Amino acid sequence: MIRWFLVIFLMLIVLASILPWLEKFGIGRLPGDFRFRLFGRNFSLPFASTILLSLAALLVARLFK
Template sequence: MIRWMLVIFIAVIVFSSALPWLEKLGLGRLPGDLRFTLFGKKFSLPFASTVLLSTVLFLLVRLL
C-alpha cells in the first residue's frame, strides 16, 4: 500500500512538472484535474491525467 502511494505521489510530481508540454496534447484539463491559485501562485494537481497516463503505460507494458 505504501509503495503504491509513493508511486502515485512521484507520478503526480512528474506530471505536474511536465504539465505545460502535456497541455498541448490536451492533458491537464480533464475533469478531476485541480487548478487553484493560492497567495498569487498557481498550483495544479493533475489527478485524472495521472490516472489516465498510468493506465495507458500499464497497458503498453502489459502488451509488450
C-alpha cells in the same frame, strides 16, 4: 524502499518538466484535474490526468511483457 522513492521523485521531475507539452494535448485540463491560485501562485492537482497516464503506462507494459 529507497529505490522506489528515488524512482517516484525522478518521475515527478520528468512529468513536471513535460507538463507544458502535455497540456497541448489536453493532459492536465481534464475533468477531475484541479487548478487553484493560492498566495499568488498557481497550483495544479491533476488527478484525472494521473489516472489516464497510469492506465496508458499499464497498457504499454502489458504489450511489451
